Amino acid sequence: SYELTQPPSVSVSPGRTASITCSGDKLGDKYSCWYQQKPGQSPVLVIYQDNKRPSGIPERFSGSNSGNTATLTISGTQAMDEADYYCQAWDSSTVVFGGGTKLTVL
């Protein structure tokens, strides 16, 4: 079955750029998207179709997807961005989530 691999954790200093990767076989041939989840809350879509931002998502969130890797980039990271982030894609007619990355802002 198809798998998406994320690093368990990423740390970043406030104001710096955070990058979270998501790896899967030929992931660049599929649409990838990213969700932010804060404790006790439902996931929120922050990037869809590789690099599009939903309405209301700050411009500091961006995405890319090529080859075997999709990347979520947060520029000028703020304390409020501390959360778990999940990548997701479809493989045939099934949905796959990555294992999640805990972003720590310190």
Place this chain on the structure above:
Amino acid sequence: QVTLKESGPVLVKPTETLTLTCTVSGFSLTNARMGVSWIRQPPGKALEWLAHIFSNDEKSYSTSLKRRLTISKDTSKGQVVLTMTNMDPVDTGTYYCARAVAGQGDFDYWGQGTLVTVSS
């Protein structure tokens, strides 16, 4: 305003069957582009996709859980129902329903989730 809301038992016993209902509003399940998935999350763990029902009533299931899952919808009620048989304590977690628009690949709206505990 699009909303999804999960409902169902808070506590189920091992070996029992779980039935969860997702009630949607702000869009129609008859819309050719709308589909709904069920996704769960054990405490402190990652999201796990369970099943999806497409606008044409086609269904798709997690390979590992396929034998235990059934997804269906009642368009007149605006509801998507998930049943999971033979519940086990490892099935404890928060169960979410979420909307997907065909062709986009993402879940743009999620329910608040419902915590299900499996214990005798």
